[in-house]
Amino acid sequence: MIFTSNSEIMPASGGFSLSVCAGLCAALASVNSKLALDQNGTTIKLAVPCNWLSKQNCFFMVIVLRCVCVILMLVFNAAMWALFVRALNRCSSTVEAAAVNSVSNFFFTAVFGKLLFGEVLALLWWLGASVILFGLVMINYGSSDQVTQQTDKKDR
Template identity: 35%
Template sequence: MVSGTAFSVVAGLFGALASSSAKLAVGADYVTHGCKVFVELWLANPHLIAQAAVCSWLPVLLRLGCGGMVITFNAVMWTFFAKALRYSASSARATVTSAASNYISSAILGKALFGESHALLWWVGISLILCGLLLLHTATSRADLGDTERKEK
């Protein structure tokens, strides 16, 4: 059976995919540049009038497609997050795990898709979040401690 942690990690990944899709849908530079690269790769002569025709309607289709992906990825993210809440020992554990997964996935997607880089302070912050997540996952709950104390008596 899959644990709540796995559902939380997948929810964070889909949240990052949704925000990356939103950035692609709204950011004009990425779509226009992608159209020009597409035309240069697939057309034999990129200086033809066809480039202007393709690049006038293709960005609109790409933006609509990315908008659809935002909705889809968000729906899938909420589905996995609801399952994570159901199968986790606590809602805090599911929430923090999902957030950490989202931050890490966003950093990877930002670097891969947009060439972004993060400052040292960002990496220090994510390291602190991961340390807190480690503590959260390795700490025993109060209910477990209460059961242990009752058994000792």
């Protein structure tokens, strides 16, 4: 159970989905960071039609897009922290919230890296990711069993 600021009692639910959303926001923040801070600017130049613009206008558009990406990085980081704090309040344990957040960030970052930047994920990466996912499932089932046992003890 969770006590809200209005002294209402609400069931501890939604923590898992909040942790996943926090991980997604963290991955989106890292994508925007990569776009904004790319030394060559090759990734961000793909979004600007430099063939139709003068060299000076193209440079200006790249700077504007980099600034937008920095702002989006900050927004997604703030959203990630807000969601993560809510997940910490709603999950049965802080370990569960932190593990789900980390694993979802890990997977979303890999998907975005593959789709947006053409990064290659080796078989060993997938094996490691599967082991991490299995560990998350074990943590999640272990914490739900523990909450059930504590609830049964209180009912007696």
